[in-house]
Amino acid sequence: MVLRRDKRRAPEPPRVIVFRWDLDKTYLKSEFESLRELVRIPFEKPEDKIAVPGVVPLIRGLREVATHAGRDVRVYFISASPPQIAKAIKEKLALDGIEYDGIVFKNQLQHLVRGKFRNLREQVGYKLTELLKSRAEMPPESTEILFGDDWESDPIIYSLYADVLANRLATDELDDVLDTIGVDPKLIVQAKELAAAARHADVVARIYINLERRTPPTHFRLFGTRLVPTYNYFQTAVCLYQDGHLTLPAVAHVADNLINTSGYTPERLANSLADIARRDHLTEASAIAVREYLRARGLLPRRRLAGVRASLWQRVLRWVRSKPATSPALHDTINYQTLVAEWRGTR
C-alpha cells in the first residue's frame, strides 16, 4: 500500500556525469591496520585483492544505466597508494570488469626522497589538488558524484572540493583550513591557484562515504545533507536510485550480488534499507518502491501476515512524521574550522 506518492520527481540526470572513487577502503577492502598488513600490500597479486562487497555491480550499474540513457559517463579513481602498485590495481580493475577513464596514484617516493615524511600520511593537499587538476579537464556542464570512506579525510577533501568549485569557499578561508589541517605549504599554494583558475559551478551533487570504520552517522552532521554516510553499497545503491542514477533492476543486481557472493541475507538487506530510510536519506516513496521490487524477486523477506498491522501502523507513523529526505541540491554552508576540529576529535 502506498500512503503518499512522492510528488517530487528525481531531477533529470545531467548529460555528462563523473563518478570519482577513492580506492582503498572504498573500492578495495584494503587491510593496513597493522604494519604486517601494510607491508604485504605491494606484494599482493591482483587476484588476491578483494573489492568491497557490492561495489563492482554498483559501478557497472552506474555506467550501464547512464550509457543506456544516452549520457556521457566517466569513472575516475584516486588513490593514496604509490604508483609502484598501479599494475596490480589496474589488473584487478580489469579482472572485475570495471571500465574507467583515469586513475591517479600518489608519488610517495618523491616525498621520501625530499624527506617530507609528513606528506606520506597527509592526503588532503594531495587529493584536493589532484581533483582540481582533473576537474579542469572535464566538460563544464558535467556533474560529479564522489565516493570515499571514513578511514581518513575523504569527507573533508570531497566537501572542500565541492565548495571550492561552487565558489562557496573564499581563497583566504581555504588557506586557513588547509593550514589548520597541516597541508604542505607548497600544496596550499597549488590548491589556491587551481581553485582560482577553476570554472565555478555547483557540480558536486552528492558525496557518498562508506562507513568502513562504522563512524557514527551523527559525526557527519556538520558536512550537511550533500554527504550521505552509508554502511554498505546496497544503501548507496538505493540512494543513487532515488537520485535517478540507477534503475530498480540495477539496485536488485547489487542486492543479488551481496546475497550470492558476500553472505548477506534478505533480512540484513531489509534492515539496511530501513536504516537508510530512518536516517532521512530516502523518501518513503523510494523506500516502498525498492522494497516492493526486491520482495517480488525474493531479495528481501516477504511480509508476514502477522506483521501487517504493525507494519501499517509504522507506515502511518512515518508518513505523519515524515520529513523530506535529502533531495539533491540541498547544499548547506559548512563552517570548515569547526568541522575540522570536530572531525579530528572523532578520529
Added chain:
Amino acid sequence: MATIAIDAMGGDFAPEEVVKGVAQASLETDIQCTLVGDELRIQEILSATTYNPENISIQHAREFIEMAEEPKAALRNKRHASILVGARLVAEGDADALVTAGNTGAAVLACVQHFKPIHGVRKAGLASVYPRQTEYAGQDELALLLDVGATIRCDAMELVQFALMGSAYARRISKVPNPRVALLNMGSEESKGGDVLVQAHRQLKAIKDINFIGNIEGNDLAKGNADVIICEGLLGNVVLKMLEGLAELVVDLAGTAARENWRWKLGLMMLASGFGRLRDLTDYAAYGGAPFLGFERLLIKSHGRSNARAVKNAVKVAAKAVRDGVTREIAAAIEQL
C-alpha cells in the same frame, strides 16, 4: 541465526543503555536484534553510536511501562507498551526470544498473556544467577536459583518441575553435563521444612534424570556444591535481594572505612585487586540476564540497572538459549515426568 526482540524502553537507563548494548551486540555477533520502542528515539541514539544496521531492526511501540508502575494495571492500560509488543513479536514467530531490563512483574505478565506454556508445566519459574565459590578449574562461577518471584507458594510437583527446568537450562547454557540440583531448606535432613519440601525431596530423589544432592541451607548458597537451587518464589526473591543488599553493604562499608581512617584506606588499596575480583564476580553486567522458564518461548530478564554491557550479554544469552534449544530440552524433561 536467532532473532532477539529487545524491549528498548525497559530499565533504569533505558533507552540509551539498552540501545547501546544492542549496538555493541550488532558489531560483535550476527544475532538479528529487533529493538522495540520509540522508533525516532531509538534511531537518534543509534545514529550517535557505532553500530551495524544490518543486524538491527526497529519495531515501533508508542507506549512503555515505567519501572515503578503496578504491572497488571499498566498492561491493561497500555496495550501498545514495548514489553507487550515485544512479547507479541516473539509469540507470533517474528522473533525467537525476548530480552528486557524493565518492570519484572510486567514482563512476567506479558509472557503469561502471550507465550504458550510448555505442555505439562504447571507454573513458570523466573530464574536468576548468582556468584558462588568454584571447586575446580572451568566450573561455571554462577549458580542458578529459581524461582525468584514468578510464584509465591508452590506445591511439591511445581518444585520438581523447577528442578527439571533449571537442570535443562544449566545443561545447555552453563554446559554442565550433569548439574547438581539442591532444594533450599532450613536443614539438610530430609524431614525438614514442612510437607511440601519433604514431599518435593522425596520425589526429586526418585527421579533418575536429575542429579539431586538433597537439601542445602542458606549458608551453603555461596559454596560451589550446587549448580541449580530450587525454592518457592517468595523465598527465592528474599534470598536474591539479600545477596544484592550484602554486596552493596560490603562496598559501602569499605568506602566508609576508607574515608574514616588512612590506615584502612591503605589496607583497602592493597586489597584492590581482590576487591576487583569480587566486583567481577558480583557484576550482573557480565551474565546479562536470567531466564523465565516454562514457556515454549523464552524471556531473558536483565537487571533493572543494566548498562550497555549487561544488555549485550543478555542478548547473547538469549541467542545461545535459542540456538541450543533450551525450551526443547525442558519440554523433553517435563515429558519424562
